[in-house]
Amino acid sequence: MTAISADHLSKSFGRTRALVDVSFQVPGGSIVALLGRNGAGKTTTIRILTTLLRADAGSARVAGCDVREDPDGVRRRIGVTGQTTTMDSLLSGRQNLEIVGRFCHLSPAASRRRAAELLRQVGLENASDRLVRTYSGGMRRRLDLAASLIAEPEVLFFDEPTTGLDPISRAEMWGSIRALAGRGTTILLTTQYLDEADQLAHRVVVLNEGLVVADGTPEKLKASIGWQRIRVTLSHLDPAELNRATELLGPRAEVVGRFLHLPAPDGLRSLRETVDRLAVAGIEVHEVALEHPTLDEVFSAVTTDQTPDAGMVTRGAML
Amino acid sequence: MTSVAAVQGRRFGWLLIDSYNAARRYVLRGMRQPDVIVGSILFPVMFVVLFGYVFGSSISIPGGNYRSYLMPGLFVMSALFTSNMAAVAVATEMQEGVIDRLRTLPMARSAVVLGQSVAWLVLWLPALLVMIACALLVGWHPTTSPGSVVAGFLLIELFSYAVSWIGILVGLTARGIQAADVISALPPFLLGFISNVFVDPARMPAWLRDIANWNPVSSLVGAVRNLFGNGIGPPPAGVWSLAHPIATTVGICGLLLVVLTPVCIRIYARTAR
Numbered sequence: 001m002t003a004i005s006a007d008h009l010s011k012s013f014g015r016t017r018a019l020v021d022v023s024f025q026v027p028g029g030s031i032v033a034l035l036g037r038n039g040a041g042k043t044t045t046i047r048i049l050t051t052l053l054r055a056d057a058g059s060a061r062v063a064g065c066d067v068r069e070d071p072d073g074v075r076r077r078i079g080v081t082g083q084t085t086t087m088d089s090l091l092s093g094r095q096n097l098e099i100v101g102r103f104c105h106l107s108p109a110a111s112r113r114r115a116a117e118l119l120r121q122v123g124l125e126n127a128s129d130r131l132v133r134t135y136s137g138g139m140r141r142r143l144d145l146a147a148s149l150i151a152e153p154e155v156l157f158f159d160e161p162t163t164g165l166d167p168i169s170r171a172e173m174w175g176s177i178r179a180l181a182g183r184g185t186t187i188l189l190t191t192q193y194l195d196e197a198d199q200l201a202h203r204v205v206v207l208n209e210g211l212v213v214a215d216g217t218p219e220k221l222k223a224s225i226g227w228q229r230i231r232v233t234l235s236h237l238d239p240a241e242l243n244r245a246t247e248l249l250g251p252r253a254e255v256v257g258r259f260l261h262l263p264a265p266d267g268l269r270s271l272r273e274t275v276d277r278l279a280v281a282g283i284e285v286h287e288v289a290l291e292h293p294t295l296d297e298v299f300s301a302v303t304t305d306q307t308p309d310a311g312m313v314t315r316g317a318m319l
Numbered sequence: 320m321t322s323v324a325a326v327q328g329r330r331f332g333w334l335l336i337d338s339y340n341a342a343r344r345y346v347l348r349g350m351r352q353p354d355v356i357v358g359s360i361l362f363p364v365m366f367v368v369l370f371g372y373v374f375g376s377s378i379s380i381p382g383g384n385y386r387s388y389l390m391p392g393l394f395v396m397s398a399l400f401t402s403n404m405a406a407v408a409v410a411t412e413m414q415e416g417v418i419d420r421l422r423t424l425p426m427a428r429s430a431v432v433l434g435q436s437v438a439w440l441v442l443w444l445p446a447l448l449v450m451i452a453c454a455l456l457v458g459w460h461p462t463t464s465p466g467s468v469v470a471g472f473l474l475i476e477l478f479s480y481a482v483s484w485i486g487i488l489v490g491l492t493a494r495g496i497q498a499a500d501v502i503s504a505l506p507p508f509l510l511g512f513i514s515n516v517f518v519d520p521a522r523m524p525a526w527l528r529d530i531a532n533w534n535p536v537s538s539l540v541g542a543v544r545n546l547f548g549n550g551i552g553p554p555p556a557g558v559w560s561l562a563h564p565i566a567t568t569v570g571i572c573g574l575l576l577v578v579l580t581p582v583c584i585r586i587y588a589r590t591a592r
Contacts, residue, residue, distance in 0.1 A: 050423050075425040086420030088344070090351040102340045103426040105333065131351070147420065 003028040003155050003186035004049060008058035011044055018044040020210045021058070026188050026203075028154075031181050033201035034190040035298075041210040042190035043083065046159045049188070050080045063154045063186075076104075079148030080157045085140040086147070089133040093124055093143050096132060097150060104151035111150075118146035122176070138169035145176060156180060158189035162196060174199060194298060198222070206302055214302040221298065228267055229291045230274050232260040235284035245283050249274060264290060334427040341426075341434020342441070345408070349442040359404060359446040363397040367453045370517055378518060383551045390450075390459040391471070391543040392516030395536060397450050398479035399507035401443045402486035406503030409435055409490025413590070429584040432487055439483040440476065447475075462548030471546035474568055478539050481572035482506075484579035491586045510536045521555065532558045538567040 004026035011019040019041045026032040034042045047053035049060055051071040059066065065073035087096045094115055101111025119128045122142040132140065141161070148156060158177065162170040177200055181187050191197055197204045198218045206214040206221070214221060232249075234241055237258060245260055246253050253262040264270035271290050278285050293301075349355065370393070371386045380388045409432075412418055421431055461468045486503050493499035513531050514520070520531035531537060532555060542564035544550040554561035561567075 052419060052422055072425050075423055078423065080420070080423045082416060082419055084416040084419075086416040088348065088415075088417050090348045091344070095347065099340060099344050100420070100424065103337060103421065103424040105336075105425060151425075 001028040002026070002061075003030075004032075004060070004062050004188055006045065006049065006058070006060045009045065009048060009055045009060060010057040011041075011048065011053070011055050017210050019048075019055070022207070022210070022212050023058075024205045024212060024215055026155075026186055028186050029181070029184050030202045031177065031187040031189065031200050032203045032205060033197035034188065034205050034207055035192075035194065035197045036190070036207035037192060037299075039209075040207040042207055043159055044210075045207070046080075046157050046188070046190060050078060050157055051075060076151070077154045078157060079151070079153035079155075081141075081144045081148045081159065081161060083159045083163060085132075085144055087132045087140060087143050090131065092129045092131055093119060093135070093146075094128040096143065097147055100147045101150045106151065114150050115146075118149055121149075122146045138165055138172075141165060141169065141173065145173075149180075153185070155186045155188070158187065160190055160192065163192070194293070206298065208299055208302075213299070221302075222293065228264045228293070230262050230264045230271055231287075231289045231291050232262075232274065232278070232285060233258065233287040234260070235286045241283060244281070245278060248277060248281050248283070330427070334430060334433075337426040337430030338433040338437065341430045342437040343434075345435055345438030346441050349408070349438060355404065356442065356445055359397075359400070359443070360449045362400060363393055363446060363450050364453055366393050366396060367450075367457060371457050374517075380519065380551055383549075384458065386457045387459050387549050388544070388551060389517065390454040390457070391547055391549050392514075392540045393454070394447065394450055394472075394475050395478065395540050395543065396507070396511045396516060397446055398443070398475050399482055399511055399536070401439050401479045402482040402484075402489075403500070403503045403507055404442070405435060405439050405483040405486030406489040406493070406499040407486075407496060409487050410493055410496045410499035413491065414496065428588045432491075432583045432587050433580075435487055436480060436483050439486075440480055443479055447472075459549070461546075463546060467546040467548075471543045474539065474542060474546070474565065477572050478568060481575040481579075484575060484583060487583050488579055488586070491583060491590065510534060515540050519551070533560055535560065535567060535571040537561060538564040538571070542568055 002025050006025075007023050009019050009022040010017075022041065022045060024032070034045060036042050044053065048055045049062055049067060051067050051074050054068065059068065061067070062074045063077035065071075065077065067074050087093075088099075091099070097115035097118060098108075098111045101114050102108065104111075106114060116125075116128075119125045122145060124139060124142055124146070127135065127139060132143065135143065145161075161177065162173050165173060174196075177187060177189065189200065201218060203216065204214070204218055204221050205212055232245065234245060242255060242260065246255060249260070249262050253260055255261075262274070264274075268290065271288065275285070275288055278288075367390075370389055375385045375389065378385050418431075422428075461471075485506065489503040490499050493502055513527065514534045514536040515531060516536065520528045520537070523531055538560045541550070541554060541561050545564065554564075559567075
């Protein structure tokens, strides 16, 4: 069953085209990541799907309800955790959740029960009666998550759930998202981080300048970019030594500034081979690193020509 | 099968419940900002001192005590300033992420603005009570029956509720909190000062006197002075709104509500940040 389907969504703000004919589907119970840089159209997409914004053209269905025809139906079935905190800083965590429960049309008793349950679940029970004003960024994000879970939604939206979080809070948020998906909740999240999409999502939709430039599993996405890369930094900034190392490592090695880049088709094994060869030749090495493709490389890979067997559905190029 | 009437009835029921919860939320918020409440109390107290004593010592009212004449007008001034506080509160909330949360919940959209307006009725009460205490302290006392005194305060409450919608409109449309504050402070000053709140318009220049006499605030103040027994003789001839002050006040409030309520609800429902 399809939990979210976006069909040919377009949206402009004045002369800025935020979304251009965006289509994708999220199967029920799966996690899909919208991956893109700032301004790629991720938040606009989420705002349209969560009934905060109307698309200029195209349609979308969420949990069986049309976002334009039946926004209340959508709102009854979704939970949203935004980029910015949406909790009232002048109320306590508990008051915030209870009021959200009442606005979701739970009874007063059920709102109180759900609020207490969720405060425990997100680890805020000791702070539940403090004003949200006194919460840290991570605590606010957890309270926001709790608020979006009050009415046990079928579909959850996370807009950059880990942006600005410290590494521990980030790992906790990932854990929560996985646990929710494990219980059958459909999740659409946006992220700027390739590794986040890789860690969490069953499928990745890559947005660039309002266009869907790729749509597939993380494995396919990575395969389309090629493998990891080795970056070598020599101990001595000596051009002769750099040339010698380049010749030694074969035709695919190239000098980029102070570094030497070469592909690592076999990952760690390639890394070890490289280190060994340099050691045997007596070239002193300051650092050798295995690098993952960056988001920029994903974009340049998916926005330039693709071989059909790369397995990625690629539509449209840069305008 | 559920009939259309039943669905509409249920919707209306939820609208009432959502509005009640929204109002409760704003009252809670308001109580967490004691500085705002204290400000709303100090402001009218300052007016009592300034006009009751500083200017009042030099103002004479034919056949009456100036402070008794003044106090009903100050109650109305305090009601006028609820629009200013409502504007700031709404503008503040529109800047916060909370509004995005509310918009994704299955609650009635109009409940948010309805709740705001109702909350101001409650949040304004401390200021009104302090004003009444001040008034009694400086020698004001109603000379009519308790029934007419209550009717007078109900009329002021109705007016306060109606003008809070002006504040909500400003709060929804102003670009930023400061803009909302400045814009919404203008009508209370203009309407309050060019009226019979502080002085008898009879001594104003003719053009200004006409404005002051036809000012709806003058009607309300006239009505309240009559209901409290603080009036000073018959209203000027030829001014219908002063001859029928209660009808004028109820009419103006009704007009404000009929126009502003749907407009504000629409603007709120449409605004996208």
